[in-house]
Amino acid sequence: MNAWMIWAALAGIVVILELFSGTFYLLMISIGMVAGALVAAIGGASALQLVIAGAVGCLATVLLHRSKYGWKGNAHAGRDPNVNMDIGQLIEVGQWNADGHGRFSARVSYRGAMWDVELHHGVGEPGRYLIQEVQGSKFIVKPSTV
Structure with missing residues (x-):
């Protein structure tokens, strides 16, 4: 041979x-x-x-x-839309609670359950928000441009 x-x-x-x-x-x-x-x-x-x-x-x-096909490392699952289907979805927040130091939180109904919501940055005003991250039973959101 x-x-x-x-x-x-x-x-x-x-x-x-x-x-x-x-x-x-x-x-x-x-x-x-x-x-x-x-x-x-x-x-x-x-x-x-x-x-x-x-x-x-x-x-x-x-x-x-x-390359783009190589090792990706350990991406944070709470921010990865391929892992969590809620990332990138819109929610409606009716009222924000001021927690002090420029932080705002709310409680909203989403997919038949109550969720805690925290505003990533900005002023808490009622409206539509985009889910950026999921931390347990809490959404981190940003204002929606849609």
Whole structure:
């Protein structure tokens, strides 16, 4: 079996493992292995094959990590509309209570339950507000422009 065939078989195995992981990182390593297979196919030495495979795999992994598909870190779930369907929804606040120091709170009915509401910034005036964050049973809102 030629060296390029071994590289290609290993790349195929890594792609199969990628299907179980759900990320693209193993796919990037597989791309490095394909680069090693290409170097082997044109007759490069074993050391050169390893160096090229490692360099291409590392570079592809770094580029993936920095792209929009890479690691996102731990986003705050209370602010993420992909986690909490209430983020970005509008609520109607009839009356604000001044808590002092420029802070305002209210109690509103939303989706059949009573919720505490806190104004992120601004003056508490009755009207429509946009939910920015959910903290337990409390909404942090900002004035709506709609």
